[in-house]
Amino acid sequence: MTNYVINSKPVVSIIIPMYNVEKYIDKCICSVLNQTYQNFEVICVDDGCSDNTLSYLRDYKDHRINIIRQQNRGLSGARNTGIRNARGVYIALLDADDYWAVDKLEKHIAHLNRNPQVDVSYCPSLFVDDDNKQLGIGQFPKLNNIDAKTIFCRNPVGNGSAPVIRASALEKVAFHDDTRSWRQYFDENLRQSEDIEMWLRLALYTQATFAGIPEPLTYYRVNASGLSANLQKQYQSWETAVNKHRRSHAQFFRQCGSLARAYQLRYLSRRAVQSRNTSAALKLIHQALFTDIRILFEEPGRTALTWCCALTSLLPKSLYDRAEKLAMRTVGQSNKHPAG
Numbered sequence: 001m002t003n004y005v006i007n008s009k010p011v012v013s014i015i016i017p018m019y020n021v022e023k024y025i026d027k028c029i030c031s032v033l034n035q036t037y038q039n040f041e042v043i044c045v046d047d048g049c050s051d052n053t054l055s056y057l058r059d060y061k062d063h064r065i066n067i068i069r070q071q072n073r074g075l076s077g078a079r080n081t082g083i084r085n086a087r088g089v090y091i092a093l094l095d096a097d098d099y100w101a102v103d104k105l106e107k108h109i110a111h112l113n114r115n116p117q118v119d120v121s122y123c124p125s126l127f128v129d130d131d132n133k134q135l136g137i138g139q140f141p142k143l144n145n146i147d148a149k150t151i152f153c154r155n156p157v158g159n160g161s162a163p164v165i166r167a168s169a170l171e172k173v174a175f176h177d178d179t180r181s182w183r184q185y186f187d188e189n190l191r192q193s194e195d196i197e198m199w200l201r202l203a204l205y206t207q208a209t210f211a212g213i214p215e216p217l218t219y220y221r222v223n224a225s226g227l228s229a230n231l232q233k234q235y236q237s238w239e240t241a242v243n244k245h246r247r248s249h250a251q252f253f254r255q256c257g258s259l260a261r262a263y264q265l266r267y268l269s270r271r272a273v274q275s276r277n278t279s280a281a282l283k284l285i286h287q288a289l290f291t292d293i294r295i296l297f298e299e300p301g302r303t304a305l306t307w308c309c310a311l312t313s314l315l316p317k318s319l320y321d322r323a324e325k326l327a328m329r330t331v332g333q334s335n336k337h338p339a340g
Contacts, residue, residue, distance in 0.1 A: 009087050009088075010039055010040050010041040010064070010087060010088045011039040011040065011088055011089055011090060011109065012037070012039065012040040012041075012088045012089070012090045012091075012092050012105060012109065012164070013040070013041050013043060013082070013083075013086030013087060013088030013090070013091050013092070013167070014032055014040055014041065014042045014043065014092045014093075014094055015043050015045070015079055015082035015083060015086065015091060015092070015093050015094070016028065016029075016032075016042065016043065016044045016045070016082070016094050016095070016096050017045050017047055017075055017078030017079055017082065017095065017096065018044055018045060018046050018047060018049055018053050018057075018078070018096045019047045019048065019049055019053075019072065019075075019078070019096075020049050020050060020051045020053060021049075021051075021053050021096040021097055022051045022052045022053045022055075022056055023097075023130075024096055024097040024098075024099075024221070025053050025056050025057055025096055026056055027099050027132060028094065028096050028097070028098065028099050029042075029057065029060055029065075030099075031099035031100045031101075031102070031219075032094065032100065033060070033062060034102050035100070035102060035103070035104065035105045035106070036102055036103045036105070036106045037103075037105040037106035037109055040064065040088065040092075040105065041064050041066060041086070041087060041088060042062075042064055042065045042066065043066050043068065043082040043085055043086060044057060044065060044066065044067050044068070044096075045068050045069075045070065045078040045079075045081050045082045046067060046068065046069040046070065047070060047072050047073060047074070047075075047077065047078040048070070048071050048072030048073075053096075054067070054069075066085070068081055068082070068085060073188060074188065074191050075095075075160075075186075075191075075194060076184075076186035076187055076188045076190060076191075076194045077188045079093065079160075079185065079186050080182070080183070080184050080185050080186055080188065083167075083170060083185050084182070084183060086167065088167060089166070089167060090108075090109065090112065090164050090165065090166060090167065091164070091165045091166075091167050091170060092105065092108070092163075092164045092165075093160050093161060093163055093164075093165070094161045095159075095160050095161045097221045098159070098161035098218065098219055098220050098221055099132075099161075099219045100161070100217060100218060100219065101215075101216075101217040101218070101219070103217070104123070104217035104218065105164070107123075107213055107215060107217060108121045108123070108164040108213065108217075109164070111211070111213050112164065112166065115211065117209050118209050118210070118211045119165065119166050119168075119169035119202065119206075119208040119209050119210070120157065120163050120164075120165050120166075120169065120199070120202065120208060120209070120210045120211075121163065121164045121165075121211060121212070121213065122141070122156065122157045122158065122162045122163045122164075122210065122211075122212045122213075123162055123212055123213050123214075123215060123216060123217045123218055124138060124139055124140045124141060124158075124162075124212070124214070124215070124216035124217075124218075125138050125139045125158055125159055125161070125162055125216060125218040125219070125220040126138040126216045126218070126219055126220065127139075127219075127220055127221075127222045128219045128220070128221055128222070129221070129222065129223065130221070130223050132219075134219075135222065138216060138220070139158040139159065139162075139220070140216075141154070141156035141157070141158055141212055142154065142156050142212070143156070143211065143212035143213070143214060144211055144212070146209075146210040146211065146212075147203070148200070148203040148204050148252065148256075149252075149255075149256050150210075151196075151199045151200055151203045151210065152196075152200055152203075152242065152252075152256050152260045153256060153259050153260045153263045154263060155195075155196050155199065156210065156212060157195065157199055157210070158220075159195070159218070159220050160195050161218050161220060162218045162220075169202060169206065169208050170185050172202075172205075172206045172208075173185065173198070173201050173202055173205060173206060177189075185198070186198050187241075187244070190237065190240065190241050191237070192233075192234060192237035192238075192241075193234075193237045193238045193240070193241035193242075194241065196238065196241055196242065197241035197242065197244060200241075200242060200245060201244075201245065204245055204248075204249055204252070222274070231268050231271060231272055231277075231280055231284065234268060234271075235264065235265070235268055238264050239261075242260070258291055258292040259292045259294050259295065259298075261288075261291050261292065262288045262289070262291040262292035262294070262295045263288070263295060265284050265285070265287050265288035265291060266284070266285060266288040266295060266302075266303060266306050268284050269281045269282075269284035269285040269288060269306050269310060270306055270309070272284055272310070273306070273309045273310050278310060278311075281306075281309070281310035282307075282310045282311070285303075285306050285307050285310055288303075289303075
């Protein structure tokens, strides 16, 4: 581990929202404290935990860990509290059930320092299960030449534990609304799809620059209950989030709206496949193709893969798992786009 002189003002503020994550918090915090880059503060926001999360967290005696307690306001509300209290030049988001590779911060800070025009630095993510076992699949996004259409259609950031963001970029899109007195960054009216809404807001209103680094440095936890959650509700939440900006960017939505919906439906089809919901998977991929056939021409490999995986999910689980991992590795490495 590289030794750094810790200044009174940290370079990076790591924001960790927490809600009943006693099972995961040790893995998460250890992945932060073991970083090769050490000039950071950790802001852990207790969003109304009712389990032993705080007891586990208080076992860590590192002075850089700050705990803020609040009544439950959801993921966006916890992140916003953390961001408002952050002192760093960069904001690194980490959900409490995920964790990082030891050199994640070092590589992102180097990336941002080398490229002052970049506002959001992100990386590929590897999927793990409840026991931290890698599933052999992940998100391998496009890394460069990211525009608002790419954000809308493909969400290259991928998940909320992947990005490291310039604090100044977040300040440009901060807002107040009529129902809350505090400054918001992530929209607290959204309980799902808050990430894509934020990235789209940054891209559309500030022309923020997004760029990725090739190494997979984030471990994103996937569990059966999350995969099998109401897919229609997830789709509706996505529509609600992105439609916030339809009126102010009508031409953009006319050009990209149906294509973005098709990609979102294809992503949800993949979620259905992973939870072995074959009927939903087939329905969603067909709906995606009928919504905008361009997904078949823009990404023929991944679109065909999703349809084939929906069919092969009828196989015994052991055979299906082996086929999916092989296919995802092959197509993921050749296309370099997020799984979905």
